[in-house]
Amino acid sequence: xxxxxxxxxxxxxxxxxxxxxxxxxxNEAVWRDGLFSARYVPGFTFMNDGRHxxxxxxxxxxxxxxxxxxxxxxxxxxxxxANTEGFSGSFSAYSFSADESKIMLTTAYESIY
Numbered sequence: 293x294x295x296x297x298x299x300x301x302x303x304x305x306x307x308x309x310x311x312x313x314x315x316x317x318x319n320e321a322v323w324r325d326g327l328f329s330a331r332y333v334p335g336f337t338f339m340n341d342g343r344h345x346x347x348x349x350x351x352x353x354x355x356x357x358x359x360x361x362x363x364x365x366x367x368x369x370x371x372x373x374a375n376t377e378g379f380s381g382s383f384s385a386y387s388f389s390a391d392e393s394k395i396m397l398t399t400a401y402e403s404i405y
Contacts, residue, residue: 340392351382353395368395 321327337346339355344364346355351370354363374381385398 337386337388348386353386370397 315321315327317328335347339345343358344355345358346353346367348354352366353368355365355367356362357364368386370379370381370383372381373379380399383397383399384401387396388394389396
């Protein structure tokens with residue numbers, strides 16, 4: 293019987309604690325404050341192998357090792373391809389294909405909204 297009373301009292305106390313901890317979902321909290329927006333670390337692209345990540349450094353995509361944090365290789369250097377078929381060598385973002393065999397570069401980005 294003591295065990296049952298302990299569980300009942302514990303549930304009662306915790307339910308009161310969690311009821312007060314809930315936040316109201318309002319338009320201001322969602323849009324103005326960004327309270328429910330996803331959090332992430334900007335500037336990293338994680339590789340499929342789970343051991344490496346890439347970063348954009350200037351106009352180069354560089355691959356780093358997670359365990360040591362050291363540069364492994366430069367995957368793509370925009371300066372090496374400058375003035376090739378109209379490419380200026382400058383890009384602002386990139387993404388890999390699903391198998392990481394191809395890279396899509398973002399150049400001349402312009403927001404329309």
